[in-house]
Amino acid sequence: MSDYTIPTELPPILKDLSREVLRHQPTDIVQFCADYFSKLLSEQRTVLMEHADANTKTAFTATGSRPSSSAPNANPTGPANEYAYTTDDGFGTEDDDDDDEDETEDDAPIPAPVLNRGRRTSVSAESMAPTSHDQQIEKLVIPKTDEQKARIQKSVGNNFLFRNLDEDQYLDVVNAMAEKRVPNGEVVIRQGGVGDYFYVVETGTLDVYVNRNNSGDIKVFDYGAGGSFGELALMYNAPRAATIKATSDCVLWALDRVTFRRILMDHTSRKRRMYEGFLEEVPLLSSLEQYERHKIADALERSPSTMARGEADVVKVDEHGVEHHFRPLKKGSYFGELALLSDKPRVATIRAKGRLKCATLGKKAFTRLLGPLTDIMQRNTQNYEKYPGEG
Numbered sequence: 001m002s003d004y005t006i007p008t009e010l011p012p013i014l015k016d017l018s019r020e021v022l023r024h025q026p027t028d029i030v031q032f033c034a035d036y037f038s039k040l041l042s043e044q045r046t047v048l049m050e051h052a053d054a055n056t057k058t059a060f061t062a063t064g065s066r067p068s069s070s071a072p073n074a075n076p077t078g079p080a081n082e083y084a085y086t087t088d089d090g091f092g093t094e095d096d097d098d099d100d101e102d103e104t105e106d107d108a109p110i111p112a113p114v115l116n117r118g119r120r121t122s123v124s125a126e127s128m129a130p131t132s133h134d135q136q137i138e139k140l141v142i143p144k145t146d147e148q149k150a151r152i153q154k155s156v157g158n159n160f161l162f163r164n165l166d167e168d169q170y171l172d173v174v175n176a177m178a179e180k181r182v183p184n185g186e187v188v189i190r191q192g193g194v195g196d197y198f199y200v201v202e203t204g205t206l207d208v209y210v211n212r213n214n215s216g217d218i219k220v221f222d223y224g225a226g227g228s229f230g231e232l233a234l235m236y237n238a239p240r241a242a243t244i245k246a247t248s249d250c251v252l253w254a255l256d257r258v259t260f261r262r263i264l265m266d267h268t269s270r271k272r273r274m275y276e277g278f279l280e281e282v283p284l285l286s287s288l289e290q291y292e293r294h295k296i297a298d299a300l301e302r303s304p305s306t307m308a309r310g311e312a313d314v315v316k317v318d319e320h321g322v323e324h325h326f327r328p329l330k331k332g333s334y335f336g337e338l339a340l341l342s343d344k345p346r347v348a349t350i351r352a353k354g355r356l357k358c359a360t361l362g363k364k365a366f367t368r369l370l371g372p373l374t375d376i377m378q379r380n381t382q383n384y385e386k387y388p389g390e391g
């Protein structure tokens with residue numbers, strides 16, 4: 001131990017922090033400390049940058065290196081280290097998966113995905129370590145009427161992120177949620193800000209804007225009842241990746257960072273990671289942003305319509321009962337879109353050839369998440385083979 005000396009700047013920093021903690025008595029100490037250091041870092045960087053600017057705009061020298069891009073507001077649009085997840089045979093596993101041959105996960109912290117290509121920020125060491133020490137955590141309980149509880153139930157009922165909670169987890173989430181009324185036009189989350197809450201929309205609508213490379217806000221998505229947002233900054237301890245603004249009066253349910261990390265983060269990140277590589281390899285989805293694929297991953301269900309492994313026959317039966325076989329579907333193919341696009345009965349039978357692994361998207365999620373791809377899918381239908389005489 002005698003080889004180590006405590007850096008002289010550390011004790012005063014910790015002393016200042018302790019004083020602030022005593023002064024503010026925060027309920028979420030980790031969040032408070034994160035905010036405190038974010039601010040400190042940001043102030044320090046500003047001073048350094050001004051200093052550097054004054055010194056003929058050359059490299060930063062005060063610390064012997066350029067400041068890393070981890071300053072909270074230095075690079076507000078993008079969490080971090082790129083990661084690729086691929087397997088030969090499609091997607092990996094979830095906890096409840098019965099198929100252990102696909103095991104792809106380990107306990108290592110998960111790096112944050114790149115959300116805006118080519119831009120990186122660093123992720124703190126805590127980023128993906130879930131807050132899982134249940135017994136040590138004082139659970140947040142915000143008293144609620146039965147009517148409020150019923151409203152929460154309705155709001156999260158159709159939200160994929162809440163689908164796998166057990167009864168205790170669900171109760172903890174409901175207890176911790178805080179009702180937030182937001183008037184039309186108010187900004188709920190500002191890109192580059194520090195993450196504090198995850199939100200579920202009960203009523204109202206909100207627009208999502210991303211500002212890349214300071215080129216101005218561009219609308220990338222919108223939310224309505226049942227939607228949820230604000231998970232990224234909490235998962236990766238990264239700055240908020242987008243700005244979210246109410247476009248009508250909204251009722252939101254806000255879940256604090258500690259409860260989010262303890263209950264919802266693990267499953268969400270696992271699922272996104274599990275489908276990451278697979279979805280990237282589906283040609284239809286390649287034009288989407290990574291975040292859009294994440295939302296698709298949230299919505300996917302593991303069951304027999306995008307193929308991750310195996311082959312499937314496409315069969316049509318004509319009016320005489322004769323079967324016509326078409327080019328089999330392979331990994332990365334999708335099927336089942338026609339009936340959803342046209343609201344008509346299925347026009348073909350898809351039959352597994354041996355063992356097949358697929359991921360399915362329910363009709364609602366299909367319409368909501370694949371909306372931007374509808375044109376491409378419509379166009380692709382023109383390439384479908386037909387049997388002789390088929391109309």
Ligand SMILES: Nc1ncnc2c1ncn2[C@@H]1O[C@@H]2COP(=O)(O)O[C@H]2[C@H]1O
Pocket residue numbers: 115189195208210220221228229230231232233234239240241242243244289291292
């Ligand atoms: N294209 C997008 N890129 C990044 N975040 C998005 C996008 N669309 C919606 N969001 C949401 O906007 C939220 C802003 O705060 P967070 O970064 O915590 O989490 C983000 C996501 O929940």
